[in-house]
Amino acid sequence: MxxxxxxxxxxxxxxxxxxxxxxxxxxxxxxxxxxxxxxxxxxxxxxxxxxxxxxxxxxxxRPADSPILRGGTLGGNGQGPDACVSDGIQGGWxxxxxxxxxxxxxxxxxxxxxxxxxxxxxxxxxxxxxxxxxxxxxxxxxxxxxxxxxxxxxxxxxxxxxxxxxxxxxxxxxxxxxxxxxxxxxxxxxxxxxxxxxxxxxxxxxxxxxxxxxxxxxxxxxxxxxxxxxxxxxxxxxxxxxxxxxxxxxxxxxxxxxLPIFSGSSVAAGNPLELARIRKALNEQHMLRDYFPRSALLGPPTREEIAEPSDVSRCECLKKKARILYPARMSESWIRMHGFNAERVEQLYQEACRLIDLLNNGTYISPY
Ligand SMILES: [Cu+2]
Missing domain, CATH: 1.10.1280.10 (Di-copper center containing domain from catechol oxidase)
Known part of the structure; x- marks a missing residue:
C-alpha cells in the first residue's frame, strides 16, 4: 500500500x-x-x-515501552537529525x-x-x-x-x-x-x-x-x-x-x-478487574459515583469478581500501590492547530486530574 x-x-x-x-x-x-x-x-x-x-x-x-513501538511492529523513535523512522515495518520509508x-x-x-x-x-x-x-x-x-x-x-x-x-x-x-x-x-x-x-x-x-x-x-x-x-x-x-x-x-x-434495541444498562468500558475494583471503591468514596454512574448502579462487586489475594499479599499489594499518573497536557501549538478553546481544554484536564486524585487517595488499586 x-x-x-x-x-x-x-x-x-x-x-x-x-x-x-x-x-x-x-x-x-x-x-x-x-x-x-x-x-x-x-x-x-x-x-x-x-x-x-x-x-x-x-x-x-510508559508509552515508549509499548510492544507496538518495537522493531517487529511499528518501530520506535525516529533516528538521526531528521528523526527518520528506521526500524519496524515502516523503517526507511x-x-x-x-x-x-x-x-x-x-x-x-x-x-x-x-x-x-x-x-x-x-x-x-x-x-x-x-x-x-x-x-x-x-x-x-x-x-x-x-x-x-x-x-x-x-x-x-x-x-x-x-x-x-x-x-x-x-x-x-x-x-x-x-x-x-x-x-x-x-x-x-x-x-x-x-x-x-x-x-x-x-x-x-x-x-x-x-x-x-x-x-x-x-x-x-x-x-x-x-x-x-x-x-x-x-x-x-x-x-x-x-x-x-x-x-x-x-x-x-x-x-x-x-436495528436491535440498545439497552442502556451495560457497563461499557474497561477490563473486568478495573471495573470490579471501581465498584468496590464506590462504596467507600461516594464522590466517585458521579464519575462512574453505571458502575454505581450495579452495587458492590461479588467475591468472584475480585480475585481476593490472601491477607499477606494484600498488605504487600497496598504497600506497592502504584499511583495513577497525571496525563501530559496537549501542547499549545496542537491546541492552536485544531482551533480548540484553550480554556475548555484546561477545564477538562483539571477535571481528569481531580478524578485521578480521588482514585489515588482512596483504596482503589489500578491494574494498569
Ligand atoms: Cu484526524
Whole structure:
C-alpha cells in the first residue's frame, strides 16, 4: 500500500478536510469511514487484511515501552537529525505528502513519551457522558491528542495518516465511540457543532475525493454491521438470535427500523478487574459515583469478581500501590492547530486530574 502511494493519498485527504473533522462532532463519523476505507483498499491486496485497534491506555504509564513501538511492529523513535523512522515495518520509508521526506517520529520527551491517559479516566467518560458532543470533547482532548503528540513527527501533523499508527489509533478511538454508543438508549446520538454548522444526522461525511468515501450520510455510519460499516470489535456481545443476518453476515440492505434495541444498562468500558475494583471503591468514596454512574448502579462487586489475594499479599499489594499518573497536557501549538478553546481544554484536564486524585487517595488499586 505504501508503494502504491496509498499513505500519501490518505495523508493528503485527511489534511484537506482537517478543520471540518476535528473539533466538531464529525470527528467520530469521519474517522470511522476513513479508517474503514483504508482497510477496504488493503483487502484488495490481501483479503484478510484488517486494521487492529491499539488500546493505548494499556501503555499509558510508559508509552515508549509499548510492544507496538518495537522493531517487529511499528518501530520506535525516529533516528538521526531528521528523526527518520528506521526500524519496524515502516523503517526507511519515504513519503511524499506534503513534500518528499522520510517518515518522521519524534517522541515528546526525548527518547521517552510523556504519560497518556489512564484507562479509568476513559471508563469514566464512557460511563458518564450522555451526549455525543461532550463525549467527543473528552476523547478528542485526551487520549486522541496524547497519542498523536506523544509520537511526534508526522503523527503530530494534519498528515498523520503517513504513519500506520494513525489507523490503529483511530480504530481504538472508534472502538471507544462504539462502547459509548452501546451504553446509550440509542446509537444515533449526534449533537453539537458539526462540519457544516449544527451537527445533523443527514450531514454528508466530509471528503475531498482524494480518497472516495462514498455518498453515505453521518447516519449511515452510526451502527457497526449496517450499510457499508461491515465490521465489529472482539468485545462485542453476541447478537440476539433474531439479529438480521446473524453475527458475521453483513447485511448491507438492512434498514434502521430493524436495528436491535440498545439497552442502556451495560457497563461499557474497561477490563473486568478495573471495573470490579471501581465498584468496590464506590462504596467507600461516594464522590466517585458521579464519575462512574453505571458502575454505581450495579452495587458492590461479588467475591468472584475480585480475585481476593490472601491477607499477606494484600498488605504487600497496598504497600506497592502504584499511583495513577497525571496525563501530559496537549501542547499549545496542537491546541492552536485544531482551533480548540484553550480554556475548555484546561477545564477538562483539571477535571481528569481531580478524578485521578480521588482514585489515588482512596483504596482503589489500578491494574494498569
Ligand atoms: Cu484526524
Amino acid at each position: 505504501h508503494q502504491d502511494g496509498q499513505f500519501d493519498r490518505f495523508a493528503k485527504s485527511h489534511d484537506a478536510v482537517f478543520d471540518q473533522v476535528h473539533g466538531t462532532s464529525a470527528f467520530f463519523p469521519f474517522h470511522r469511514r476513513f479508517v474503514l476505507e483504508f482497510e477496504n483498499i488493503g483487502r484488495q491486496i490481501d483479503p484478510d487484511f484488517v486494521v487492529p485497534y491499539w488500546d493505548s491506555t494499556r501503555d499509558y504509564r 519515504v513519503v511524499s505528502f506534503p513534500n518528499r521526506h522520510c517518515l518522521q517520529r519524534s517522541f515528546n520527551q526525548g527518547n521517552s513519551i510523556m504519560p497518556w491517559i489512564p484507562a479509568e479516566v476513559i471508563s469514566s467518560f464512557v460511563q458518564g457522558d450522555d451526549d455525543l458532543a461532550g463525549f467527543r470533547e473528552h476523547i478528542e482532548f485526551s487520549i486522541h491528542g496524547a497519542v498523536h503528540l506523544g509520537l511526534g513527527g508526522d503523527a503530530s501533523t494534519p498528515f498523520a495518516p503517513n504513519d500506520f499508527f494513525f489507523y490503529m489509533h483511530h480504530a481504538n478511538i472508534d472502538r471507544l465511540w462504539w462502547l459509548w454508543q452501546n451504553g446509550q438508549n440509542t446509537p444515533f446520538k449526534y449533537n453539537g457543532p458539526g462540519a457544516f454548522g449544527e451537527a445533523r444526522l443527514d450531514d454528508p461525511i466530509p471528503q475531498d475525493h482524494t480518497v472516495e468515501l462514498g455518498h453515505g450520510s453521518v447516519k449511515s455510519v452510526m451502527v457497526l454491521g449496517y450499510n457499508d460499516i461491515c465490521y465489529s470489535y472482539d468485545s462485542a456481545p453476541a447478537p440476539p438470535n433474531d439479529y438480521p443476518g446473524g453475527s458475521n453476515t453483513k447485511s448491507a440492505n438492512t434498514t434502521f427500523a430493524e
